Amino acid sequence: MKRIGITASHIAKGNLALYNLCVVLISCVFSLFIFAAAGAAIFFALVLIGYVGTELMGLGFKKDWAFIMTVCMMSLTIVVALFNIFAILMNIKLSRKD
Numbered sequence: 666m667k668r669i670g671i672t673a674s675h676i677a678k679g680n681l682a683l684y685n686l687c688v689v690l691i692s693c694v695f696s697l698f699i700f701a702a703a704g705a706a707i708f709f710a711l712v713l714i715g716y717v718g719t720e721l722m723g724l725g726f727k728k729d730w731a732f733i734m735t736v737c738m739m740s741l742t743i744v745v746a747l748f749n750i751f752a753i754l755m756n757i758k759l760s761r762k763d
Contacts, residue, residue, distance in 0.1 A: 669695070670756035681758060688756045696749040700741065707737050 669691050677684035715730045 666752045666755050669752055673756065681760075685757050689753055692749050692752045692756070695752075696745050699748075700745045703741055703745070704738060707741060708734070711737065 673684050673687035676687045711734055
C-alpha cells in the first residue's frame with residue numbers, strides 16, 4: 666500500500682491535488698484488478714464444484730448455486746472495498762508537509 670503513495674508522488678511532483686487524485690485512481694484500478702482476478706477464481710471454483718455436485722454425484726442444487734454465487738461475490742466486493750478505502754486513507758495527504 667505504501668507503493669501507491671510512492672507512485673503517486675512521482676507522478677504528481679509536488680502538486681497535492683494531483684497526488685490525491687493519483688492515489689484514488691491507482692487504488693481503484695488496483696482494486697478492480699484484484700476483484701476481477703479473485704472473482705474469476707471464485708466463479709470458476711464454484712462452477713467446478715457445482716458441476717461435480719450435479720453431474721457426477723447426482724445432487725440437484727441448481728437454484729442454490731445462484732444464491733451461493735451472489736453471497737460470495739458480495740463478500741468479495743465488501744472485502745475489496747474495505748482494502749481500497751484503507752489504502753486511500755493510508756496514502757492521502759490533507760496538507761503539504763515542508
